[in-house]
Amino acid sequence: MAQEGNWFRFLRLNQHVRLYVLAVLIGLVVAYGAIGFRLLIDLVQTGIMGFGGENVASQAAEQPFWRIMLAPVIGGVIVAAMLRVFMKDRRALGIADVIAANAISNTRMSFRQGIASAVISATSMGAGASTGREGPIVHLGATLASSAAERMRLAPSQGRTLLGCGVAAAVAASFNAPIAGVFFALEVVLGHYALRAFAPIVMASVVGTLVTRAHYGNFPAFIIPEYAIVSFWEFPAFILLGAVCALAAIVFTRSVFFVEDTMVKHVPMPRWTHPVIGGLLVGIIAIQFPHVLGVGYEATDAALREQLSLTLMLALIVFKTAATAISLGSGFGGGVFTPSLFIGAMTGSAFGIVASMAFPELSASHGLYAIVGMGAVAGAVLGAPISTFLIVFELVADYELSIAVMVATATASVIMQQTYSRSFFSRQLERRGLDLRGGRAGHVLQTLPVGDVMSSDYRTAREDEKLAQLRVKLALSPHGTVFVQSSDGTFVGQIAPHDIDEGTFDQDLEHVACVADVVHPAHQILFENDNLQKALSIMDVTHEDHIPVLDNPETRKIVGILHHRDALAAYNRALLDERREEHGD
Numbered sequence: 001m002a003q004e005g006n007w008f009r010f011l012r013l014n015q016h017v018r019l020y021v022l023a024v025l026i027g028l029v030v031a032y033g034a035i036g037f038r039l040l041i042d043l044v045q046t047g048i049m050g051f052g053g054e055n056v057a058s059q060a061a062e063q064p065f066w067r068i069m070l071a072p073v074i075g076g077v078i079v080a081a082m083l084r085v086f087m088k089d090r091r092a093l094g095i096a097d098v099i100a101a102n103a104i105s106n107t108r109m110s111f112r113q114g115i116a117s118a119v120i121s122a123t124s125m126g127a128g129a130s131t132g133r134e135g136p137i138v139h140l141g142a143t144l145a146s147s148a149a150e151r152m153r154l155a156p157s158q159g160r161t162l163l164g165c166g167v168a169a170a171v172a173a174s175f176n177a178p179i180a181g182v183f184f185a186l187e188v189v190l191g192h193y194a195l196r197a198f199a200p201i202v203m204a205s206v207v208g209t210l211v212t213r214a215h216y217g218n219f220p221a222f223i224i225p226e227y228a229i230v231s232f233w234e235f236p237a238f239i240l241l242g243a244v245c246a247l248a249a250i251v252f253t254r255s256v257f258f259v260e261d262t263m264v265k266h267v268p269m270p271r272w273t274h275p276v277i278g279g280l281l282v283g284i285i286a287i288q289f290p291h292v293l294g295v296g297y298e299a300t301d302a303a304l305r306e307q308l309s310l311t312l313m314l315a316l317i318v319f320k321t322a323a324t325a326i327s328l329g330s331g332f333g334g335g336v337f338t339p340s341l342f343i344g345a346m347t348g349s350a351f352g353i354v355a356s357m358a359f360p361e362l363s364a365s366h367g368l369y370a371i372v373g374m375g376a377v378a379g380a381v382l383g384a385p386i387s388t389f390l391i392v393f394e395l396v397a398d399y400e401l402s403i404a405v406m407v408a409t410a411t412a413s414v415i416m417q418q419t420y421s422r423s424f425f426s427r428q429l430e431r432r433g434l435d436l437r438g439g440r441a442g443h444v445l446q447t448l449p450v451g452d453v454m455s456s457d458y459r460t461a462r463e464d465e466k467l468a469q470l471r472v473k474l475a476l477s478p479h480g481t482v483f484v485q486s487s488d489g490t491f492v493g494q495i496a497p498h499d500i501d502e503g504t505f506d507q508d509l510e511h512v513a514c515v516a517d518v519v520h521p522a523h524q525i526l527f528e529n530d531n532l533q534k535a536l537s538i539m540d541v542t543h544e545d546h547i548p549v550l551d552n553p554e555t556r557k558i559v560g561i562l563h564h565r566d567a568l569a570a571y572n573r574a575l576l577d578e579r580r581e582e583h584g585d
Contacts, residue, residue, distance in 0.1 A: 019154075022165070024203055024207050025148075027172075027206070027208045030141040030173060031172075031208040033118075033144060034208070035211075037122055037136065037140060041294075041295075043126070044127060047126075048075060048126060048127050050067065054295065057291040057299055060128075061290050065287045068283060068287055068290060069286070072128040072283045073276055075127020076127070076275035077275075077276055079333065083275070086113065092121050092124070092334070093113060093117040094138075094139050095135050095139060095335065097139060098163070099188070099189055099425055102191070104447055107146050107159040111147045114139060114142075114144075114147075115140075117139060118140040121332075121333030121334050124327070128283070129278075129282060129294070129333075130324045130326070131327050131333065132336060132337045132338030133338065134175070135335020135337060136334060138171060141166035141170030142163055142189070145164075146163055148162060149162045160197070161196065161200055163190075165203075165205075167189045168181040168182050168201045168204050169181065171391070175391055176212060176213065176216070176218070176394070178202075179394060180394050182198075183387045184384065186198075186201065224301075225305065227371070229401070235407060238372055238407045241372055241373060246380050246412040248321075248344070249376075249412060249416050250416060253420065254420070255321050256424070258325065259328070261329075263329055278330025281326050282327055285322065285326075289319045291320070296338060299342060300341055300345045310353045313350045317347055320339060320346070321343060324339040340381040344373040346370075347373045347377060348369040350366075351369050352367070368404070376411070379409035379412055379413050380415070380416035382424065382425070383422045383423020383426060393405065445532045446532075447531070447574075448532040450535050451549070451560070454549045456560055456561075458481070459476060462486070462515065463485070464514055467514070470482065474495070479563075483522075484519045485557075491525070491558045492519055493522050495515070522548055524542055524544055524547050526538070526547050527552055528551060528552075528559055535547065536567055536571070546564070
């Protein structure tokens with residue numbers, strides 16, 4: 001009993017060991033969460049469409065047209081109701097929200113909304129919405145990890161690591177890809193390769209993989225014939241394919257936001273009707289092209305096996321892009337990774353057929369180009385070429401194609417980033433007013449609230465006080481500025497010596513005139529929930545060294561003062577902490 005007590009005491013006191021144990025548990029829980037998510041999709045699909053399984057296109061083709069058309073409409077009604085009841089912003093959550101939680105919320109995520117969002121996304125895909133299941137699974141894994149970190153009262157750095165564990169386990173469980181899970185968590189969500197975080201994330205990813213392999217077996221998501229590069233002269237073709245895939249990724253991304261904006265600004269109907277309208281449009285497309293329904297693995301696999309015609313693949317590029325844009329833009333839940341794999345496979349295979357027509361002796365099979373295109377489009381959309389390359393490599397389990405996939409994915413990612421945006425997720429966050437282009441340094445600025453850095457060394461005066469009292473307070477103010485409040489404490493403005501005329505403190509006036517007669521509006525103000533990025537930007541533009549800090553825009557009571565030197569010192573300390581975390585110090 002004594003030894004057992006010593007073990008639990010050691011586990012409680014040793015933070016590193018505790019983190020490793022939590023990583024294993026998170027990997028286990030998230031893996032079963034991913035399995036449950038897939039089962040829920042299948043359950044909804046069976047109830048609404050009348051059949052289960054991932055071979056949606058072939059089974060949907062055997063159904064009456066009205067059932068295929070109405071299935072997404074029914075799903076839209078259910079999704080609209082759940083969005084209205086459970087989701088504060090009337091939208092399902094995804095990977096962008098995980099990135100934001102890591103960047104600005106110290107990994108805090110709502111457990112209730114995370115679970116509700118997973119159910120909404122599963123319902124969407126089960127009803128035929130053209131979205132991906134990996135994004136919702138990643139968000140679910142991050143939600144479970146965030147809840148565990150909050151309950152265990154982990155430090156912010158450990159909370160971020162545990163969030164990465166949840167993401168890695170989700171990706172690994174979803175794709176049977178443990179290596180890709182690790183790098184996706186580090187590259188896309190955490191934004192750095194912290195040495196201290198690496199080992200726990202690896203453990204969570206491995207556990208997630210082992211659990212899903214125990215239930216579904218150990219095999220890649222796509223079983224394809226062996227393809228080989230015919231000639232090194234094909235590499236210019238792979239670069240050109242990367243450019244074509246970048247165009248496909250840009251069109252895909254822009255289409256989603258175009259539909260979203262159109263629904264909000266130009267559809268004269270209540271917002272709850274948007275998923276219903278979107279479901280009807282997707283259902284109409286699916287009557288002729290059932291390949292667009294749901295996750296779309298069956299059609300992607302057919303392209304990889306060279307079982308689709310050039311005409312059909314060109315059509316599917318257009319209609320899958322449209323169906324996914326309509327689904328996501330109208331409010332259905334789901335991700336963009338699987339649709340980008342679908343579009344990439346069609347784009348690559350169609351490109352391969354054309355290349356084979358032009359140079360038959362130098363071109364490999366178009367199934368090989370489908371694999372390369374799959375990685376290039378997905379890498380550009382996600383803004384994560386390393387993770388995407390590893391995911392595709394583990395999906396097809398073919399090392400020989402790795403160089404071609406790397407070349408095309410890098411080309412597509414560079415073109416996407418230079419001409420449109422770093423990724424689909426960064427564009428989502430920018431549209432919500434959150435710019436994370438500053439990397440980890442920008443993350444640091446956005447996670448430090450002004451309220452944690454402000455000082456209390458300031459003087460206040462009421463606007464009904466006499467100038468004689470003001471003169472004394474100005475003399476005692478450490479920074480030569482007095483902040484003025486109304487009788488109920490509301491902030492009115494400020495007074496500095498250079499704001500006052502020479503004759504203001506005339507002995508005949510200073511006992512008669514009031515502070516309200518000489519107060520000036522503050523050039524700039526901050527609220528205690530503002531972040532240091534906003535504060536330093538204002539200070540850089542206005543050259544103000546001291547800015548008053550108010551509690552909130554409603555009550556507007558002064559609670560502190562932010563000094564430029566204190567803001568820079570806090571920023572420097574946070575950067576040093578980040579550096580120590582990355583290097584495992």
